[in-house]
Amino acid sequence: MNETIKLLMAHRSIRKYADKPVSREIVEQIIAAAQMASTSSNVQGYSVVAVTDPERKQKLSQLSGSQAYIVECPVFLVWCADLSRLKNAAQHHLPDTKSYEGATENFIVATVDTALAAQNAAIAAESLGLGIVYIGGIRNHIQQVTELLHLPELAFPVFGMCLGYPDQSPGQRPRLPQPAVLHWEEYNSAESEKQVAIYDEITSKYLRDRTGGAKDTPWSRLMAEKLANPSRLHMKEFLQQRGFKLD
Amino acid sequence: MNETIKLLMAHRSIRKYADKPVSREIVEQIIAAAQMASTSSNVQGYSVVAVTDPERKQKLSQLSGSQAYIVECPVFLVWCADLSRLKNAAQHHLPDTKSYEGATENFIVATVDTALAAQNAAIAAESLGLGIVYIGGIRNHIQQVTELLHLPELAFPVFGMCLGYPDQSPGQRPRLPQPAVLHWEEYNSAESEKQVAIYDEITSKYLRDRTGGAKDTPWSRLMAEKLANPSRLHMKEFLQQRGFKLD
Structure with a gap:
């Protein structure tokens, strides 16, 4: 590198x-x-x-x-x-x-x-x-x-x-797994959804570790709230x- | 550097x-x-x-x-x-x-x-x-x-x-003189216009040199044409x- x-x-x-x-x-x-x-x-x-x-x-x-x-x-x-x-x-x-x-x-x-x-x-x-x-x-x-x-x-x-x-x-906050973001030849929605589920577990654990268990909201839930916010x-x-x- | x-x-x-x-x-x-x-x-x-x-x-x-x-x-x-x-x-x-x-x-x-x-x-x-x-x-x-x-x-x-x-x-194509782009504390329109006039001379000369005199359209004219293009x-x-x- x-x-x-x-x-x-x-x-x-x-x-x-x-x-x-x-x-x-x-x-x-x-x-x-x-x-x-x-x-x-x-x-x-x-x-x-x-x-x-x-x-x-x-x-x-x-x-x-x-x-x-x-x-x-x-x-x-x-x-x-x-x-x-x-x-x-x-x-x-x-x-x-x-x-x-x-x-x-x-x-x-x-x-x-x-x-x-x-x-x-x-x-x-x-x-x-x-x-x-x-x-x-x-x-x-x-x-x-x-x-x-x-x-x-x-x-x-x-x-x-x-x-x-x-x-x-x-x-550093973990980012989405690369296959959620990088597609080859054409967009792969199924793969993206699978990766978001994996990322939800990663972000949930990351928050739990950082807050001593007080918070564990997965990324997709935070994003749903973000989109619901006018x-x-x-x-x-x-x-x-x-x-x-x-x- | x-x-x-x-x-x-x-x-x-x-x-x-x-x-x-x-x-x-x-x-x-x-x-x-x-x-x-x-x-x-x-x-x-x-x-x-x-x-x-x-x-x-x-x-x-x-x-x-x-x-x-x-x-x-x-x-x-x-x-x-x-x-x-x-x-x-x-x-x-x-x-x-x-x-x-x-x-x-x-x-x-x-x-x-x-x-x-x-x-x-x-x-x-x-x-x-x-x-x-x-x-x-x-x-x-x-x-x-x-x-x-x-x-x-x-x-x-x-x-x-x-x-x-x-x-x-x-x-490398020359960029706008920095004072056209970077303002201190607040936007300075007069300075920006002055710098564009300087840049017009730079870009005109750049084109002339690159085309053996065939082209010399200044930047602001190219930008006017760009904005007139639907x-x-x-x-x-x-x-x-x-x-x-x-x-």
Whole structure:
């Protein structure tokens, strides 16, 4: 196993950070690595807002479910899907031509571009001894976050990312058995279901061991509850108001 | 610069592959690294179909804009956002409870999970000396691809990825200047526009140099044309038919 694969295999989210700053140069190196990720037709449909101001981090934390690590991490990155550059270009070069920034296709392009770049950043950060955790909670009050960061139309926060030197060494949660995720030649639903049953036993035991027997909910039950949770139902309306019509 | 960051900075898409197989063990190692990427609330909302059968690759190539490298690469990975496991879990554990698989929020969760895992795979592959290229063209005829791969409801192909040993060594296209992409504390639209003007000069010169003066279209003009192109307008209807209601 080479060094890079070792690094990828060792990933775990860090939610407790040492009181040690992350220099601007380090952030710029991490974002440079992010920018080298693949991008659909060179669209580069994302922007990053790096937040270090304690008051602003405090507000972002409150808007994201009051997660203390957003305040404690020295740098909080807000990863935004961003088609505003493309829209400006269209208005400048082809002012009388219909443009399709609202198409679901372009929403996918920008969201995927954002995630590919962010994952490169995560790996670059970890290779430098930093820890990270993705923050989906940034979408809890996405309108307020958008205002706080002065995002233009056609840019929205997809997720946040805490960045800092780890002050904890958590274990790794087991992932789905590979045959649940990797299929050969065509999708195999029967195999997937069999593997989920195996994973339910693994996750049940994992929770039991970690909680001294207090919890043992299997993964599929947690996922059923997740899907029953009417989470962030404002997303569609918010996106449409920001120019992502999803049509 | 450490080895991993060097690797990230050296990325370029590979579109010509040596006639050398990629073993099943290598693919499994790459997918194992993919599975260690962060995932929203442990949802793991993705599946991968690895295609090696020449006839099936031929069909996928035809459905994706007839890109020869899809046929020539030894392994073609189709990365699918996949909430079917969650839906099965909901039907099993909470059959009488409303579930929100159709929410735009859950569409984002699954699409982002897919991209994070895929980018880990891309990096793992490159660390092993392989080359990759993402294939958005898999969405050109997404319904037929979905049928060909027997994908269940609530799974859709987000992008493909060619995998193989490189038989070319292309240069790197310049990316946007970092201040166009990285903002501090809040979004700076004026700076972003200034940087796009600089990038237009860079990309114009890059094209001129690469084509002996035949082409010099600046980036922003290409992006204006991209947005004026009614590309893959079937996506919304397709997704809704597959259970992603986007509500």
